[in-house]
Amino acid sequence: MARPEGISVHSLWVGIAMIVSRRLRQTLQFHLSVVFLALVLTVGSVIGWLTYSRMGDVIADASGNLFNVTSTEALAGLERLYAPAELAAEVLARHDITWAETLAERLAHMPVLAGFLDEAPALAGLFVGYDDGDFVMLVPVRDEAARRRYAPPAGTSFVVQAVDRSPGEVAQGRFVFLDSAFRVLGEENRTTYAAYDPRTRPWFERATAENVQIKTDPYIFFTAQTLGQTIALRSAAGTSTVGVDISLSTLAESLSRERITERAELALFDRDLRMIAHPDKTKVVKILPPAATGGGPALGRLSIEEMEGSALSSVAKAAVAAGVTTGTDKTLNDRLRIDGAAWRIQVAPLEIRGSTPYYLAIAVPEAELLAHARLLLQHAALAIAVILLLAVPITMTAARLIAKPVRALSAEAEKIRRFDFADPVEVDSFIIEIDDLARSMNDMKSAIRRFLDINKTISEETDFDRLLDTLLQETGGIAGARRGAIYLVSEDNAVLQPAAAMGGSLALLQAFPLDGLPGILQHACTHNKTYATPVSGASLAICGGDPAAEDNPDRNAVIVPLFNRAGAMIGMMTLVREETGNSALIGFVDALSGAAAIALETRQLIASQKALFQAVTRMIAGAIDAKNPSTGGHCARVPELTKMLAEAAHAASEGPFASLTLTEDDREAIHIAAWLHDCGKVTTPEYVVDKATKLETLYDRIHEIRMRFEVLKRDAWIAFWKGVAGGGDAAKMAEKRQLELAALDADFTFVAECNQGDVFLSPERLERLQDIAARTWTRTLSDRIGIGHEELSRKAQIPEPDLPAAEPLLGDRPDHILPRRPEDRFEPGNPWGFKLAQPEHLYNRGELYNLSVAKGTLTAEERYKINDHIVQTIIMLSRLPFPQHLRQVPELAGGHHEKIDGTGYPRGLTRDEMSPVARIMAIADIFEALTAADRPYKTGKTVSEALKIMGFMVKDGHLDPDLFDLFLTSGVWREYGERFLKPEQIGVVDVDALRPGPRVAA
Incomplete structure (x- = not known):
């Protein structure tokens, strides 16, 4: 689900934590019970887990040691198996049988061979292969399997297997059956056995080639069809090779004895992963199908990887992956999961002299190794359950006794939260910490009550001098002082001067320069810390005490430096006590001094800000009057x-x-x-407020109009002289000139009168003013050079005329109009509620427009501008x-x-x-x-x-x-x-x- 927009991951976690904390809110009794029971359960669980895990480690270590012992025992078994065979091979290699030429001669030596077979049950047979292809082998008949294999006469103890290849004759194979006294009980020709040629066997070839005692790899014996191994050695005479067959089936019995647990699996295999020994003999040899042998069914060695339903297949793969079977002496100890179950495994190489190493694989289910540990854990869990059942009522009772005073303290804390400090805290407990907490809460409640009372008194006092007296009296009452003083730093930060006294006269206290404070005050100023010190004499007088008072060894002064939030000292409070102070009291006074310093600083700041605001207010008003x-x-x-x-x-x-x-x-x-x-x-321009004439702006523009009349008068003289120069009648032209000059003088006098604010402009005057304005004068210079940008932009509203240009004597030009900005307009519903009829333009400085004002000097725009001062005041x-x-x-x-x-x-x-x-x-x-x-x-x-x-x-x-x-x-x-x-x-x-x-x- 997408997280709502705007909600951070941190906020989400905080919300979840708050919800969880609210749902987990329970009584102290509940939590103590839960904690104790959880502790018992946890301790028991930890002990059980540690016992189980440690026992597992111990068993794992023990299994490792046991694996090593098993490997050692297996190696020792192999050595016990090979030792008599190796001895027999050495003896036979030097025995006369090695050069016997006929079967009869060879049968005479059978008791010697039988002696080795009797002493070493693992020996399957002793034999001699001759260089001419003859072969003789003594095999014991020890069990029913051998009897079924050879079908000997009754009483047969040994079978002699012989191959005779006399020169010029066909090879013959025969079995000779001997009893325990080596008497011949019978003889049987075996045509199939005549095909056996010892010279083609690997043991013969290797022994002949290496001329040392050799051990063959395990293989299926030709006659016994069992898995075994041959030890061979070239005879001393050099005419034959002796050999000893060892049956490896005895290793299976040894491995069976070494099984650690019921389901433990052990196996011995070679480097090619082919089985050598297993507690189950059927898992060593397998029947090869005809297709694999090229003939009839035969036996072959089973590979450890082919052992379906066995953990050893996985163990072998782990050994190969770990490189154990690559010829190193590495041992694999590991923990595998096989078919969902954990197994402890070990694969260890067994070094065999004269042979490639064998590998012992051991696999034990971990569950069987830890079965005893689990049993102990079950016993521990049962013990913990019994302890929990007994602990519940005990814990609930103890938690109730502990929680009762805590609930009482919680109620007192709730009173403190509601700022209810009326009643003292009276809670007793046999637990020292809770009892101490009750006393501390009572002291805290009392201290907060006094602290709030003092702060309330200080905050309600508005008069600064009374504030100082109140502060000194209240603090002195807390400290148990009847005398004291408050010093304040002067505005120039040069002097510490007395400002209030308790129990004495303020006039008797003296001021001190900050760079020369007495030692008793200098110490507090330097260290910014409240402290108490014995005082007498001059020091007593500085602190507001009476120097003439009788000596009191317990008399001390509490010096309280007062620093503002910027860390600058603003004053000092001194309190004289007649008894030795305590650290808790000094700490309380020190805490109170911070609030006192802030209160003083605040009052000083407020007073300073008010004084500053009053001064700014007077400055603005004075500036207006001065302007x-x-x-x-x-x-x-x-x-x-x-x-x-x-x-x-x-x-x-x-x-x-x-x-x-x-x-x-x-x-x-x-x-x-x-x-x-x-x-x-x-914001009101002075030239509007002080407008003395109708044409006045920053200057009186009547002077411009006067100059135009002067120009017209000069034009009259110029016209006169031109006429005279042209041959006209000088007298008539002079008369005309004088009339023109008189008319111009009269018109300018009229215009000048209209410029005065005390002249009422009647309709007749207005009509004459317009007639005068209709007269023109000639301008030959551009009026668009040498002027400001704003005036130039206004003049640009019309094209500049060609010079010389005729202009009205009194003009109302477009550039005389100053437009009102859109932001200066007040629309209906404006934020200030102004209801004003605003002129369209900010100013209209048209000359005729201004001279046409009927009464006074102000146009409608200027009148609005003067009234606008109250608008600007409000804004x-x-x-x-x-x-x-x-x-x-x-x-x-x-x-x-x-x-x-x-x-x-x-x-x-x-x-x-x-x-x-x-x-x-x-x-x-x-x-x-x-x-x-x-x-x-x-x-x-x-x-x-x-x-x-x-x-x-x-x-x-x-x-x-x-x-x-x-x-x-x-x-x-x-x-x-x-x-x-x-x-x-x-x-x-x-x-x-x-x-x-x-x-x-x-």
Whole structure:
């Protein structure tokens, strides 16, 4: 199944672990029982497994040793088998029989040969092969198989097999039957045996060629049809070869005795993997089919690989694969799986003198080797089961006794998790560790309770000086101190100066330079570690103690360095105790000192940040006033008046503002909002705010128009002189010139008057202005060189005319229009809720367009730009990350141009949509603007005049009547006037006459 997208393998495993851990959650009693029982079971299993595995190793080692012993015994058996045969061959090689020429002579020596056969049952026969092809062999008749093979007369003990090849005669083969006294019991001619020629046999050929005692490879005896081996040796006379046949069937009996277990298998084979001996004689010789022999059925040697149903076939293959049969003396010891069962095997070479090595293969089922080990393991399992049955009730009882106090401690831990520290921990246990844990939990509970109490006290204290006193008192109470002091590092990081004292006077403590601290303080500063030390005299005074107090050998001071998170020291706390301190107490005070240092640092940081923010706020307001002298101290006075009126509303015990209550956070928000209420003015160009004439931008463009009139006047003079030069009437032409010059002077005077903001532009004036604008003047220089990129791009909207070019005397050209950027447009539903009628263009600097302003100097675009300062104020403040208690600053600062009837800007809010403070700021802004006496363009109005104007604004639905009434009756106007206005502006005010009537709900 595919893993869901987004889920990592690590997360998957963590989830599985959580599920498993939840399902495994059980009681301690259960786990103790399970662990104990699992331990017993594990120990028993491990012991049984170790016993079994070790016994297996022991048995495996023993089997290896037994394999080696078996191999040694097999080799010894072979040597016992070969020793009499080798001796017999050596004796016969020097016996007279080796040169006997007739059968009779040879029969005389049969007792000697029989003596060897009697002493060595493994000898199958002794024989002599003569160089002329004669052959004589003595064979014992020991069993029924031999009797069936030879069919001898009764009492036959030996059979003499002879071949006689006398010169000139046909070879004869005969069997002579002898009794135990070597008397001839009978004789039988064997025609088939006459074909036997010893000189063609491998033993004869090898012995003759090598002239040493040789051993043939195992083969099927010609007569006995059994597997055997021949030891042959050339006679001393050199006329014959003697041989001894050894029957290998006796090895099968030896191997049977060496079987380790019932199913163990052993076999002896040669390098060609042909069988030599096996406990089962039928697995050595096989019947060859006629097709294999080329005649009738015959016997052949079975290959070990052909032994179907036997493990020895696999063992032989393993031996061949391991290279054991390649002529090395390597022994194979291994573990094989044969037909799904494990077998221990060994294949060892047996070195035979005068012969190629034989190989002994042993295979034993591992199950039979480990049968005894398994029996022991079953007995061990039975013993473990009995132990488990007895251990269950004992374990459950013991686990219940152990778990009971642990459950009680778990309940106490749950109380601690719920921050319930009311009751002490009372748990007893006979287990030392649990009892110690109970006491430790009780101490921890008490310490956490005190720690939290102190932290709560510290966190709730807002006054920094009281915070220092509280911190010193609480810490001193924990340490058991009645005197102490707190020193703080000065702002310039040069002096450690006293800031709080307990049990004494702060004035008696002195400051110390940081580079010259007394030793008792220097040690704590250097090592940044709380420590206790005996004090007296001057050191006692430094720590806030009384130097005149009686000596107390147990008196000590706890010196607590206070470091901030940056690792810089911000202060030092000293506590004087009248008894010897303990390490646990010092550790607790040290832990508390970290929280204290962080609390102090936090308060200092908050105070510093507030001071910085206040300074930045005042800096912005001062920059606005400095940028535009026409506003004077407006940004500084409005906050004061706003706060006065807000406090009056807060103090009202009846009326519409009886429920209004200001918190310290509210006061801070009002203070900041009032100081920043006009911060958007930093975006308003000065030439718009201070626009004194209609054509003024960065300069007054009336000078450009004046120069055009000057050009036209020069053209009038030029036309006059051209006429005179052309022979015209000079007097008439002079009269015409003067009329033209007078008209130009009058027109420019009119244009200059229209440029003034205090001149009302009537329809007649507007019509004359347009007539003047229709006149043209000639420009001979390009107006597209030497100008800025933006102006050039605006002029590029129309093709440049050919020069000289005639242009209107007052122009409204496309390049006079500055477009408004798309990002400066406020669509309906904008994030700030602005509802403003925005002019299409940012600015229109057309000369005729500006001169056509009916009243004042500002065009619609410029008027919007001035009003835009409140938009920018809201946007700028909305982007500041104010803390939670100051989130209302943008709303307060941005509402002082709203009107309660909804006709204000920029949001068009009504009274109910505005907060009381926003409505308060509107009154403060208007009153300050009316009474300000530092504006260069006007004189400040008197208080009565300003209040009267504001009264009309109340009637028009622009100002809040309730707040205006509070403004009048509370006397805020008088308090403000006494602080900021000239005495002559205050005068006498009839408050009752100015108070608005009852407000009628809409």
